[in-house]
Amino acid sequence: MAALCGRAVVCSLAGLLVLFVSVLLIRTYTWPERAVRQWHWKEPSGMELMEEEKEQLIEALKGAIRIPTVSFSEDKQNTTALAEFGKYIEKVFPNVFSSKLITHEVFGNYSHLFKVNGSDHTLQPYMLLAHLDVVPATPESWEVSPFSGVEQDGYIYGRGTLDDKSSLIGILQALEFLLKKGYKPCRSFYIGLGHDEEVFGHRGAKIMAEELKNRKVKLAFLVDEGLPVIDGIIPGLNCPVALIGITEKGSLTLKLTVNGSPGHSSFPPLESSIGILSAAVSRLEQNPMPNKFGEGPERAMFEHVASKFVFPLNIVMANLWAFSLVVSRFLAQSSSTNAMIRTTTALTIFQSGIKSNVVPPTATATVNFRIHPAQTVKEVLDIVRKTIQDERVELSVMNSFDPLPVSSHDVESVGYQILQHTIHSVFSGAPSAPAVCIGNTDSRYFVPLTNNIYRFNPVILKKEDLNRIHGLNERISKEALERLVQFYFQLIQNADIDKIPIPHRATHEL
Numbered sequence: 001m002a003a004l005c006g007r008a009v010v011c012s013l014a015g016l017l018v019l020f021v022s023v024l025l026i027r028t029y030t031w032p033e034r035a036v037r038q039w040h041w042k043e044p045s046g047m048e049l050m051e052e053e054k055e056q057l058i059e060a061l062k063g064a065i066r067i068p069t070v071s072f073s074e075d076k077q078n079t080t081a082l083a084e085f086g087k088y089i090e091k092v093f094p095n096v097f098s099s100k101l102i103t104h105e106v107f108g109n110y111s112h113l114f115k116v117n118g119s120d121h122t123l124q125p126y127m128l129l130a131h132l133d134v135v136p137a138t139p140e141s142w143e144v145s146p147f148s149g150v151e152q153d154g155y156i157y158g159r160g161t162l163d164d165k166s167s168l169i170g171i172l173q174a175l176e177f178l179l180k181k182g183y184k185p186c187r188s189f190y191i192g193l194g195h196d197e198e199v200f201g202h203r204g205a206k207i208m209a210e211e212l213k214n215r216k217v218k219l220a221f222l223v224d225e226g227l228p229v230i231d232g233i234i235p236g237l238n239c240p241v242a243l244i245g246i247t248e249k250g251s252l253t254l255k256l257t258v259n260g261s262p263g264h265s266s267f268p269p270l271e272s273s274i275g276i277l278s279a280a281v282s283r284l285e286q287n288p289m290p291n292k293f294g295e296g297p298e299r300a301m302f303e304h305v306a307s308k309f310v311f312p313l314n315i316v317m318a319n320l321w322a323f324s325l326v327v328s329r330f331l332a333q334s335s336s337t338n339a340m341i342r343t344t345t346a347l348t349i350f351q352s353g354i355k356s357n358v359v360p361p362t363a364t365a366t367v368n369f370r371i372h373p374a375q376t377v378k379e380v381l382d383i384v385r386k387t388i389q390d391e392r393v394e395l396s397v398m399n400s401f402d403p404l405p406v407s408s409h410d411v412e413s414v415g416y417q418i419l420q421h422t423i424h425s426v427f428s429g430a431p432s433a434p435a436v437c438i439g440n441t442d443s444r445y446f447v448p449l450t451n452n453i454y455r456f457n458p459v460i461l462k463k464e465d466l467n468r469i470h471g472l473n474e475r476i477s478k479e480a481l482e483r484l485v486q487f488y489f490q491l492i493q494n495a496d497i498d499k500i501p502i503p504h505r506a507t508h509e510l
């Protein structure tokens, strides 16, 4: 009897296992191909750049890099360089500045707003955003001078080559080429070039957005800097994938202060302000915010490209219902993927002390949290208080905002489909996936103008290049720069489409 029961249990378990494996395999190998859709798009004209145009483009970027438009802080920017940059673009893109189709305005002294007037006023305008300021660079740590625009082994080096002068020059150069070819858009569009994105954008993009809102402008969609085409960043993903930022993490910057008792270092207090603060920030770092994988749009990103993973990861990604715990643990191992799955905690400034034999009265630290879409500023603050659990540590909020709304990214979404189609044709069929932009962009100020904000940088980024953004030896290959211009060249033309054609659906949408 017992043997019979045992056999029944084994049979049931085996049956369940067979069922489980069958579900995994069926889901994997009938996974809908969501990255490629068969639209009937008009082929945009003149994709290939001529040698002379390539040369012009490269020189335009090098010249832009040589103007050190550095933002150190909200109140410390290189205003001479910002002003020079305005004159520079006027010189390099004469057609943009003289075209009768285009109006140009300056905001906050150094930000630029262009409106390119289209022929069809029934079409809602869209907007392209970029910024002309850059973060500082420490020349002594660079292999080449960061503001020399040097070319080496097919790369242009310099601060801003990735963030964000390449896009700024790319947008204007694409428009310049199009105007020269006699192109007239159907759909109107705006180009916004902010001058203080790296220091919050309060005087540039924010003012531009407020003015457009006052003018009752509504945008069909907006494309700003953001996530790149990743190549080799996610292990097991065997082709480049374009990540389109459909939302942006929130942000909370806290200042932590401890006021202790100062005095002679020969009879120090049992606990110093430095010691108390160090313990507090260490607790924050040692206790990361909860893993939120699956509670925000990051899960959809993996599902979109499940079929592009190597075996057996394709089975895992197509079956996140069963494997999300394993996947999220795996993603937590590297800094870039970890940033996708949780609110991150970055200790960025620590200050105290003036002399080796003086116990300082005060210690302060700045901690920057980037908030996962499934959390809010308030929730993060509550966790911080619980984690520090020390009344002696005063908290003050320097600035904060919740994660940004999720933009539409379905088959009916005109902006998303235009972007996806353009990416597919410019990046040799690369699939794209909606994703969470881990950095913040000027686009957040435009939320009142559109539900469709996309953060995308049309550049292929490999793992070894990740740290060049805001880091050392920032660079872009000449080939990547040409492709970037082709991207904007095509995007502008594709945006003339009035409505998205009905797709041939080979498979159902999930």
Ligand SMILES: CCCCCCCCCCCCCCCCCC(=O)N[C@@H](Cc1ccccc1)C(=O)O
Binding pocket: 197, 198, 199, 200, 225, 226, 227, 228, 230, 233, 234, 336, 337, 340, 437, 438, 439, 440, 441, 466, 469
């Ligand atoms: C699971 C797949 C993971 C793949 C990760 C790939 C990561 C690729 C990294 C790309 C970087 C994204 C950069 C987005 C644009 C950010 C622009 C920026 O730097 N903004 C500033 C704005 C700011 C905020 C606060 C104070 C001053 C300025 C930023 O720090 O976010």
Ligand SMILES: [Zn+2]
Binding pocket: 131, 163, 164, 197, 225
């Ligand atoms: Zn940027």
Ligand SMILES: [Zn+2]
Binding pocket: 135, 163, 198, 470
């Ligand atoms: Zn930046």
